[in-house]
Amino acid sequence: MTSIELDSVNKIYDSEGGEICAVNDMDLEIQEGEFLVFVGPSGCGKTTTLRMIAGLEDVTTGTIEFGDEDVTDLRARDRDIAMVFQDYALYPHMSVRDNIGFGLRLSTDIPESEIASMVEETAEMLGIEDLLPKKPSDLSGGQQQRVALGRAIIREPSVFLLDEPLSNLDAKLRDSMRKEIMELQQQLGITSVYVTHDQTEAMAMSDRVAVLNDGELQQCGPPEDVYRNPTNQFVAGFLGSPSMNFLEATVSSDGDTVTFNGDADFVYHSEASSIAEALGDRNRCTVGIRPEDLVVGAESGFNVTVTVVEAMGDENVVYAQVGDAEIRARVDSQHRLSAGDDILLGFDDDNVYLFDAETGDSLR
Numbered sequence: 001m002t003s004i005e006l007d008s009v010n011k012i013y014d015s016e017g018g019e020i021c022a023v024n025d026m027d028l029e030i031q032e033g034e035f036l037v038f039v040g041p042s043g044c045g046k047t048t049t050l051r052m053i054a055g056l057e058d059v060t061t062g063t064i065e066f067g068d069e070d071v072t073d074l075r076a077r078d079r080d081i082a083m084v085f086q087d088y089a090l091y092p093h094m095s096v097r098d099n100i101g102f103g104l105r106l107s108t109d110i111p112e113s114e115i116a117s118m119v120e121e122t123a124e125m126l127g128i129e130d131l132l133p134k135k136p137s138d139l140s141g142g143q144q145q146r147v148a149l150g151r152a153i154i155r156e157p158s159v160f161l162l163d164e165p166l167s168n169l170d171a172k173l174r175d176s177m178r179k180e181i182m183e184l185q186q187q188l189g190i191t192s193v194y195v196t197h198d199q200t201e202a203m204a205m206s207d208r209v210a211v212l213n214d215g216e217l218q219q220c221g222p223p224e225d226v227y228r229n230p231t232n233q234f235v236a237g238f239l240g241s242p243s244m245n246f247l248e249a250t251v252s253s254d255g256d257t258v259t260f261n262g263d264a265d266f267v268y269h270s271e272a273s274s275i276a277e278a279l280g281d282r283n284r285c286t287v288g289i290r291p292e293d294l295v296v297g298a299e300s301g302f303n304v305t306v307t308v309v310e311a312m313g314d315e316n317v318v319y320a321q322v323g324d325a326e327i328r329a330r331v332d333s334q335h336r337l338s339a340g341d342d343i344l345l346g347f348d349d350d351n352v353y354l355f356d357a358e359t360g361d362s363l364r
């Protein structure tokens with residue numbers, strides 16, 4: 001295993017419409033044995049970054065180091081990495097046994113008998129011994145992905161790269177494979193970089209999550225830190241389900257009232273509002289409130305009308321209209337709310353996020 005360091009890494013693609021900056025000046029250190037997850041919306045540069053770490057894509061400018069070694073110009077096969085892809089990329093004409101052993105046969109001179117026992121051991125680790133004689137076409141998606149994992153880990157690479165490996169699996173299987181990959185990574189301690197567009201997956205699996213947008217690294221840290229202290233409105237809105245509510249807030253000159261979305265009926269009164277305090281000289285900002293931080297039946301808050309209730313078991317996701325805005329709240333199902341109900345949704349000032357109305361940067 002090794003650490004990985006990206007230093008001012010840029011990737012510019014030449015396309016018919018001109019140049020596309022897929023990755024913009026990325027600096028990132030990944031620790032030895034760490035499980036780092038890149039997450040972000042489609043086209044934000046996750047796959048490009050992973051492929052540059054793999055050596056499958058050239059770096060336009062900047063350097064990539066594995067430990068003390070500069071690998072920027074090293075070919076993929078010389079980097080001691082293993083990669084797992086979304087579509088498994090198994091050889092259809094080969095048995096599972098041959099698929100798992102293929103890389104070893106190709107790149108090492110390990111004797112055949114030893115390869116055979118390594119294949120058995122790897123299959124055992126993944127619980128797929130029974131599948132060894134089968135062809136990929138006889139396997140389910142989850143089984144194929146296990147084979148792809150086996151093929152990757154058998155070589156005991158120093159870096160394990162996974163590009164959306166679970167997106168072709170159904171929800172239930174995805175959950176169990178998620179756990180298996182985490183256990184496998186902990187057991188083997190291989191430095192791992194994982195790409196997903198699914199923030200729940202990123203939060204659940206990562207030691208640290210790296211949030212990308214538009215080719216730029218927005219924030220990198222332990223998932224709970226990034227969730228609780230987002231650096232800007234993009235990160236705040238990207239992590240969490242349902243996503244954070246954003247409202248445009250204007251504070252009155254005496255600081256006692258906060259009007260949301262310029263709507264005279266959508267006012268929050270609080271003489272000691274920490275919102276007004278945190279804003280200092282500004283009189284407007286974007287306020288962010290997580291759906292789980294909204295409380296039904298508070299003493300003060302917003303008067304809203306429930307439009308939709310999504311049952312989730314213990315909790316419901318309640319959508320409510322206030323003026324032109326829609327608010328999402330996660331509410332204990334004991335409140336038994338239904339569409340048409342008028343309720344008061346309150347919040348604790350301390351749980352509110354504040355962002356610069358222009359730049360989206362976090363204000364506290």
Ligand code: ATP
Pocket residue numbers: 013014015020021022040041042043044045046047048049197
């Ligand atoms: P997705 O989740 O949709 O796979 P992503 O975050 O992995 O997206 P990338 O595939 O890295 O994003 O793409 C980043 C940007 O670079 C996008 O604008 C994409 O269109 C562009 N891009 C990617 N590969 C190429 C290429 N080979 N040639 C030109 N542009 C490309």
